[in-house]
Every structure is written in C-alpha cells, then in structure tokens.
Amino acid sequence: MTKTLIQHADVVTLDAAGTILRDAEVAIDGERIVAVGRAPAGFQPDEALDATNHVLMPGFVNAHTHAPMTFERGWAEDLPLDRWFNERVWVVESQLTDEDVYWGALLAVAEMIRGGTVAFADHYFYMDRVADAVETSGLRALLAWCVFGEENNIGTDLQGTVDFVQRWQGAADGRIRTVLGPHSPYMCEPRFLARTAAVAARIGVGIHIHLAESQEQVDNSLKLHDRSPVEVLETNGVFDVPTIAAHCISINEIDQEILARHEVTVVQCPNCHMKLGMGVTPVPALQAKGVNVALGTDGTASSNDLNMLKEARLAALIQKLHHRDPEVMPGDLPLRMATQNGARALGWPDSGTITPGALADLILLDCDQPHWRPRHDLVANLLHSAQAGDVSHTMVAGRWLMKDRRLLTLDVERILWEAEKRALALVGGELSVVRMYAA
Numbered sequence: 001m002t003k004t005l006i007q008h009a010d011v012v013t014l015d016a017a018g019t020i021l022r023d024a025e026v027a028i029d030g031e032r033i034v035a036v037g038r039a040p041a042g043f044q045p046d047e048a049l050d051a052t053n054h055v056l057m058p059g060f061v062n063a064h065t066h067a068p069m070t071f072e073r074g075w076a077e078d079l080p081l082d083r084w085f086n087e088r089v090w091v092v093e094s095q096l097t098d099e100d101v102y103w104g105a106l107l108a109v110a111e112m113i114r115g116g117t118v119a120f121a122d123h124y125f126y127m128d129r130v131a132d133a134v135e136t137s138g139l140r141a142l143l144a145w146c147v148f149g150e151e152n153n154i155g156t157d158l159q160g161t162v163d164f165v166q167r168w169q170g171a172a173d174g175r176i177r178t179v180l181g182p183h184s185p186y187m188c189e190p191r192f193l194a195r196t197a198a199v200a201a202r203i204g205v206g207i208h209i210h211l212a213e214s215q216e217q218v219d220n221s222l223k224l225h226d227r228s229p230v231e232v233l234e235t236n237g238v239f240d241v242p243t244i245a246a247h248c249i250s251i252n253e254i255d256q257e258i259l260a261r262h263e264v265t266v267v268q269c270p271n272c273h274m275k276l277g278m279g280v281t282p283v284p285a286l287q288a289k290g291v292n293v294a295l296g297t298d299g300t301a302s303s304n305d306l307n308m309l310k311e312a313r314l315a316a317l318i319q320k321l322h323h324r325d326p327e328v329m330p331g332d333l334p335l336r337m338a339t340q341n342g343a344r345a346l347g348w349p350d351s352g353t354i355t356p357g358a359l360a361d362l363i364l365l366d367c368d369q370p371h372w373r374p375r376h377d378l379v380a381n382l383l384h385s386a387q388a389g390d391v392s393h394t395m396v397a398g399r400w401l402m403k404d405r406r407l408l409t410l411d412v413e414r415i416l417w418e419a420e421k422r423a424l425a426l427v428g429g430e431l432s433v434v435r436m437y438a439a
C-alpha cells in the first residue's frame with residue numbers, strides 16, 4: 001500500500017470544530033488518512049509532496065448529476081423547463097447510444113477531477129458505460145439507471161436496473177455503489193413507485209429521484225393523487241429506504257417534516273435552479289429540522305458545468321439574497337454541504353473530513369495567485385474567491401488522479417475529440433466544426 005506525506009499545507013479540515021491548520025503535514029497510508037498536523041514517528045512515505053502555498057481540503061461530492069449530458073452543454077439555452085426538455089434535451093436523449101454515454105461520461109469525469117470532485121451521484125441511462133468511465137477514472141460514484149415506469153424506458157426496465165445494481169455494487173475496489181433510479185413522482189405512476197420501493201428494500205439499496213421541482217408539479221399531484229409529491233413518495237414506501245431527493249424546491253412545512261422523519265438527503269442544485277428560474281430550496285428550514293442537505297450540479301444541459309466550488313458559492317449567495325440576510329448560510333457550512341453531506345448521502349460517511357481514519361479523498365488548491373491574497377480567512381477565500389482551476393491535485397482513496405493539473409488516469413486529448421465529435425453528430429452538426437476549433 002502506498003504511503004504519501006503531504007507537507008507544508010494549509011489544511012481546512014472541515015472536522016466537527018472547523019479546525020484550520022497552517023504549515024501542516026497530512027500522512028496517508030493506503031486509502032486512509034493516518035495523521036493530520038505531524039506525521040507519526042517512523043512514518044516512511046513512498047512519496048513526499050511539498051504543498052507550500054497550497055490549501056488542502058476534502059474533495060467535493062456532486063450529489064446529483066447526469067454526467068453523460070455533457071454532450072448537451074450549451075444546447076438548450078434560455079428556455080422554460082418544459083420547452084428546455086421537450087424541444088431540446090429529449091430530442092437528443094431519445095437517440096443516444098451506449099457509446100455516446102461512455103464518451104459523455106468520460107468528458108464529465110475529466111472535468112470533475114480537474115475541479116476537485118472526488119465522488120458523484122449519477123442518474124442516467126446505459127449506466128454500465130458510466131460505471132466503466134468511473135472505474136477508469138479512479139473516482140467514486142453512486143450510480144442509478146433512470147426508469148420512468150413499466151414501459152417507455154431507455155435501454156432497460158426495472159428488472160434490468162436491478163441486474164445493473166447487483167452487477168456493479170461494490171465494484172472498482174468498492175468505489176462504485178448502486179441504487180435504483182425512478183425518475184420522479186411526476187413521471188412515474190404511484191404503483192410503479194411502490195413496486196420500485198419494495199424492490200429496493202428487498203435487495204437492500206436506496207433510491208435516487210427528482211422531487212418537487214415546481215409549484216405546477218405540486219398542483220398536478222394534488223389534483224391527481226390528493227397528495228403532494230413528497231407525500232406520494234412517503235405513502236408508496238420510497239422513504240423506507242435511504243433516499244437522495246434532488247431539488248425539493250416547492251415543499252411546505254408538512255413535506256419538510258416528512259423529509260426530516262426519514263433517511264432522506266435533499267440535494268440543492270443552485271446553478272441549475274437559478275439558470276432555469278426554478279426557485280429556491282428552503283435549505284435553512286430543512287437544516288433546522290435536521291435534514292441532510294447536499295449540493296449537486298445537475299446535468300450540464302442545465303448548469304453547463306460540473307463545478308462544485310461554484311455550487312458551494314451559489315448555495316451561500318442564493319440564500320443570502322433570498323432571505324435578504326447576509327448571516328444565513330455562514331462560515332464553512334456551504335463547503336460541508338459540498339463535501340461531507342454529499343459523501344454521507346452516497347454511502348461514504350467516512351469521507352469528507354481531513355481527520356485521522358477518514359478516507360483520503362482530498363484536493364489541493366494553488367493559492368500562490370493574486371485572488372488568494374491576503375489570507376485572513378481561508379474558508380472565505382475558498383468559498384468566495386477560489387476558482388475551480390485553482391485545484392492542482394485530486395486524490396481519491398489515497399491515489400492521485402491529478403497532479404499539478406495533469407490528469408493521470410484519463411487520455412484527455414482523445415476524450416475531447418470523441419466527446420465533441422459525438423455531441424455534434426447527435427444534434428446533426430458537422431465534424432468540420434471540430435477541425436476548425438482544433439486548428
């Protein structure tokens with residue numbers, strides 16, 4: 001097992017006390033951190049890394065995304081949600097092949113590693129190919145194959161997704177975990193949700209689903225089922241298993257109490273919510289009730305990038321603006337949402353802090369740059385000044401996936417070429433455009 005010693009780092013530990021260490025060492029043995037502050041006596045590293053002028057912190061966890069949607073980046077701009085989906089996104093998704101998914105996912109994981117993401121929860125189609133991309137990249141991921149109901153699915157059905165879950169559970173040395181992925185209470189019939197929940201309970205996995213994205217969805221649900229979308233999920237047993245619920249924008253007091261009563265993580269996607277004009281997840285109210293709230297980017301067709309540092313910043317800004325109160329979402333809270341809260345939701349509760357015994361899922365940011373000075377408050381520097389491009393090193397399970405901005409597990413040149421070629425072909429574009437860019 002490889003032993004790594006990182007020296008002279010400023011460490012934002014995100015431990016319970018919010019400890020920050022200057023000029024510290026972090027010792028890593030195998031996949032875990034064994035010491036923080038000073039290396040243990042007699043620790044003989046295989047590699048020592050000088051992290052002078054770098055901040056070390058836990059890597060980000062993107063708790064809701066659709067990684068292969070990178071091929072739709074910039075393809076559906078300035079449209080209301082229904083037109084965004086029906087006129088642009090679905091036109092492309094309905095003709096996807098598993099090979100498109102593979103290259104779209106590789107493009108996504110390359111971007112994620114470069115932005116300091118160490119794990120993500122994905123919800124898409126042809127998920128075996130996303131799993132292949134995760135395995136190659138060295139990242140962690142919680143994967144769900146999205147289904148809509150008994151029919152009209154893409155590439156599989158509920159039983160097929162159960163086979164997928166069992167095929168990949170614990171794969172890639174435990175870096176891949178799997179759950180079921182019914183799309184949402186507005187696309188799935190209650191009977192199908194109940195069946196999915198029963199299957200999830202039987203095979204011992206959780207569920208990743210979209211929930212309460214708009215008031216219109218709530219109104220329709222009340223009309224059709226006499227219940228809110230949150231109540232529909234509760235009555236059909238979805239919350240009897242650990243659930244990741246993306247969005248949760250239009251939820252009332254009763255819904256919030258239901259979420260708090262069960263093992264539900266709410267994932268806010270601030271960039272997507274702002275860009276599509278969706279509204280604001282009531283994060284402070286949910287947190288006051290004890291709900292675990294994590295952050296996600298959603299797919300790049302809506303948020304255009306997979307930048308978790310930006311999501312953390314927007315998570316702070318959107319609540320401060322919404323409540324017209326600079327004191328909400330204070331300190332390192334948005335960073336915790338973007339790291340350890342997501343890790344907990346994905347099933348790695350021992351990731352997301354820089355503490356002895358924690359999984360070595362960490363990043364370094366280069367702060368030898370103008371926008372990092374002065375360093376009165378490293379948390380404020382990280383949250384409000386740092387850029388994703390400042391991430392210089394990314395480590396998952398004690399293994400470097402990026403060093404000095406160089407990706408170590410992926411052939412980036414090939415990925416850029418294949419991903420753009422396939423994206424253009426999907427929308428009927430020309431390869432010659434790619435050549436022009438490359439010239």
Ligand SMILES: [Zn+2]
Binds near residue numbers: 298
């Ligand atoms: Zn989504």
